[in-house]
């Protein structure tokens with residue numbers, strides 16, 4: 001959140017005027033020591049002009065592009081740039097210390113999935129390499145690759161949570 005606010009004036013140039021009040025960009029949750037701010041911080045939901053009667057993230061523009069992503073790209077911030085940690089990870093996500101994959105939301109919300117057919121079958125942990133490194137670090141990702149190359153089916157040790165095995169290999 002602090003980094004995003006440092007860029008507030010630039011980010012505003014990518015948002016509709018009615019969303020320019022940065023004091024309304026975030027909502028604080030209850031105390032939670034797992035987060036740097038000492039509590040969970042979420043982006044505010046606002047009326048979605050593209051879908052009357054529904055809401056969306058304050059940074060989701062009417063053209064369905066994330067203002068933080070666009071500002072990052074156009075100002076040389078690379079990836080993940082200004083995107084919040086969990087947004088940068090998606091469709092991977094962390095839950096109770098387990099890195100897993102969101103295969104539920106596309107079932108609940110039609111057209112919300114960001115997966116597209118690929119020309120060749122590849123393990124998800126290679127497709128989402130950058131996202132996995134964001135969580136695991138280079139060393140952790142290397143460890144994951146070594147485990148995966150040993151075949152999860154044979155190396156299904158109790159140390160490897162089933163949700164991680166499933167999400168990282170598309171195992172059903």
Ligand code: SF4
Nearest residue numbers: 043057059060066087
């Ligand atoms: S990626 Fe995150 S910050 Fe950007 S529009 Fe989506 S929810 Fe909002």
